[in-house]
Amino acid sequence: MSTVYEAINDYLLSTQGGAIVKDAERRGYQALRSVQEQNKFTNSADYESELKPDEDRWMEEKYGDDPKARHPGTGKRHGWKYRTYMPKYWQARTQICRAIDKGIDITGMGKSELQDILSGKKTVGSSTETTSSNLDKFKKAVIKVNTYYRSMDTGEKQEAIEFFISNNIMLFEG
Numbered sequence: 269m270s271t272v273y274e275a276i277n278d279y280l281l282s283t284q285g286g287a288i289v290k291d292a293e294r295r296g297y298q299a300l301r302s303v304q305e306q307n308k309f310t311n312s313a314d315y316e317s318e319l320k321p322d323e324d325r326w327m328e329e330k331y332g333d334d335p336k337a338r339h340p341g342t343g344k345r346h347g348w349k350y351r352t353y354m355p356k357y358w359q360a361r362t363q364i365c366r367a368i369d370k371g372i373d374i375t376g377m378g379k380s381e382l383q384d385i386l387s388g389k390k391t392v393g394s395s396t397e398t399t400s401s402n403l404d405k406f407k408k409a410v411i412k413v414n415t416y417y418r419s420m421d422t423g424e425k426q427e428a429i430e431f432f433i434s435n436n437i438m439l440f441e442g
Contacts, residue, residue, distance in 0.1 A: 293356060293360075296357060297360045297379045300357075300361055300364055301364065301375075301377070303315070303318055304368065310371075311368060311369065312364075312366070316365065323350060324348065327350070327354075330353070331348075337352075337353060363382055363386060364382075366386055367386065372385060373392070
């Protein structure tokens with residue numbers, strides 16, 4: 269078999285593998301979402317309590333003999349290193365917990381849609397358009413510019429002012 273032929277097969281497998289991974293992530297999120305849909309938890313602590321026995325059992329089966337899989341000590345960070353050993357699961361779980369604490373009904377909602385709602389890019393029940401108006405975006409940009417400006421030395425501030433003037437940026441018109 270030629271090198272090019274093998275390369276084509278490798279790329280085909282990677283493409284198929286990506287689809288398989290994406291489908292597995294979708295199914296995993298749907299399973300986590302279904303726990304909330306069935307139980308209608310009103311706070312994330314109850315949701316987490318529902319998940320914990322299976323999370324612990326999974327960690328014990330997969331990493332029970334690995335001392336690195338547990339946080340040492342008895343303080344706040346003790347027990348299994350869930351985020352290290354199941355990062356994508358933990359990310360989806362955390363998103364659902366945030367939604368529960370914010371009172372968002374995630375019934376039938378996809379992971380990307382929930383991410384957009386939690387980040388403020390979208391409101392519950394809105395279309396895919398962002399909810400930020402140009403004025404909101406402008407305000408955020410001005411706050412960021414002001415933060416940078418305040419951290420500059422006098423020479424940099426003068427250069428920034430010249431930049432605004434040369435680009436006809438008039439922040440304070442009439």
